[in-house]
Amino acid sequence: MDKAMPDLRFKLMSFEFKIRDFLMPRKKILQEVELKSGSKVLDYGCGPGSYVVGASELVGKTGKIYALDIHSLAIQRVKEIIRAKSLKNVETILSDCKTGLPDKSIDTVFLYDIVHDLSHPSEVLKEIYRVLKPDGILSVSDHHMKEEEIINGVTSGGLFKLAKKGKKTYTFSVK
Numbered sequence: 001m002d003k004a005m006p007d008l009r010f011k012l013m014s015f016e017f018k019i020r021d022f023l024m025p026r027k028k029i030l031q032e033v034e035l036k037s038g039s040k041v042l043d044y045g046c047g048p049g050s051y052v053v054g055a056s057e058l059v060g061k062t063g064k065i066y067a068l069d070i071h072s073l074a075i076q077r078v079k080e081i082i083r084a085k086s087l088k089n090v091e092t093i094l095s096d097c098k099t100g101l102p103d104k105s106i107d108t109v110f111l112y113d114i115v116h117d118l119s120h121p122s123e124v125l126k127e128i129y130r131v132l133k134p135d136g137i138l139s140v141s142d143h144h145m146k147e148e149e150i151i152n153g154v155t156s157g158g159l160f161k162l163a164k165k166g167k168k169t170y171t172f173s174v175k
Contacts, residue, residue, distance in 0.1 A: 004070045004071040004072070004096075007073060010048075010071055010073050010074065011073070013047065013048075017047065017048055017050050018048075025054075026050045026051050026054050027054040028168075029051075029112070029141065029168045029169060030051060030054045030055060030058060032139070032166035032167065032168060032169045032171075033108060033110075033137070033139045033169065033171070035055060035058040035059055035063075035108060036058075036059070036063075036107075037058075037059060037060040037062060037063060038059065038060065038062040038063050039058075039059045039063045039064075039107040039108055040059075040063060040064045040066075040105060040106050040107050040108075041055055041059060041063070041064070041065050041066065041106065041107065041108045041109070041110065042066045042068060042099060042101065042106045042108070042109045042110070042128070042131060043055065043065060043066065043067045043068065043109075043110045043112075044068050044099075044109055044110060044111050044114065044124070044128065045068065045069055045070075045111065045112070045113070045114030045117070046067035046068060046069045046074060046078060046092075046110075047069060047071075047074050047113070047114075048074055048077040048078070049067060049074070049077055049078040049081045050112075051110055051112065052065060052067055052078055052081055052082075052087070052090055053081060053085055053087070055110075056085075056087050056089055056090050059089065060089075061088070061089060063089055064089050064090075064091065065087075065089060065090045065091070066090075066091050066092075066093055066099070066101065066106075067090060067091070067092050067093070068092075068093040068094075068095055068099060069092075069093075069094065069095075070094070070095065070096045072094060075092045075093075075094045078090070078092050079092055097120070097123055097124055097127055098127060099127060099131055101131045102131070103130055103131065104130075104131070104132065104133050104134065104136075105131055105133070106131045106132050106133065106136055107132075107133055107136050107137070108136060108137050108138075108139060109128050109131070109132060109136070109137075109138045109139065110139050111124075111128070111138060111139070111140045111141075111142075112139075112140070112141045112142070112169075113141065113142055113143065113144070114142065115140060115142040115144075115145060115150065115153060115154075116142050116144035116145050121153060122157050125154065125157055125159055125160070126157070126159070129159040129160070129174065132174055133174075134174055135173075135174075136173075136174060137163065137171050137172065137173055138154065138160055138171070138172040138173075138174075139169050139170070139171055139172075140154055140169065140170045140171075140172065141168050141169045141170070147165075147170075150170055151170065154170070154172050155172070158175060159174070159175055160172040160173065160174060160175060161173055161175050
């Protein structure tokens with residue numbers, strides 16, 4: 001499937017994200033998703049964990065965040081965040097596609113700033129479809145792509161339909 005980016009590129013991206021997250025806090029984007037206490041969330045392509053703390057707070061003690069990435073440095077960074085913030089409701093998954101999660105077990109999937117990098121997006125969308133509950137949502141944001149590319153890319157496989165468009169995210173529901 002996909003290959004992890006070189007370590008140096010990942011470290012540079014992580015540094016850029018720290019600046020971005022300071023200037024534009026990720027919690028504002030998460031407000032568009034309307035996470036509920038107790039929700040189970042998959043942050044697919046979590047990178048250095050920009051959304052982990054905010055999502056963890058929003059789903060609360062009864063919720064769960066699964067942070068998945070292909071890059072071992074991303075998983076290492078998220079584990080550092082988990083330890084530093086004493087997050088009890090976050091678990092990491094090192095994978096290039098398969099989540100290892102049960103069918104229809106996830107309420108919300110984040111696909112943020114990753115769609116443009118996927119070499120096999122249809123395989124990833126099939127896996128997301130498999131783990132999403134029937135009333136679950138897929139929240140997508142990718143500033144590297146135009147609106148029509150995002151919408152067509154997610155809906156073309158017939159698994160998802162556009163439910164709403166926010167300022168920074170597109171919300172898709174299971175078809």
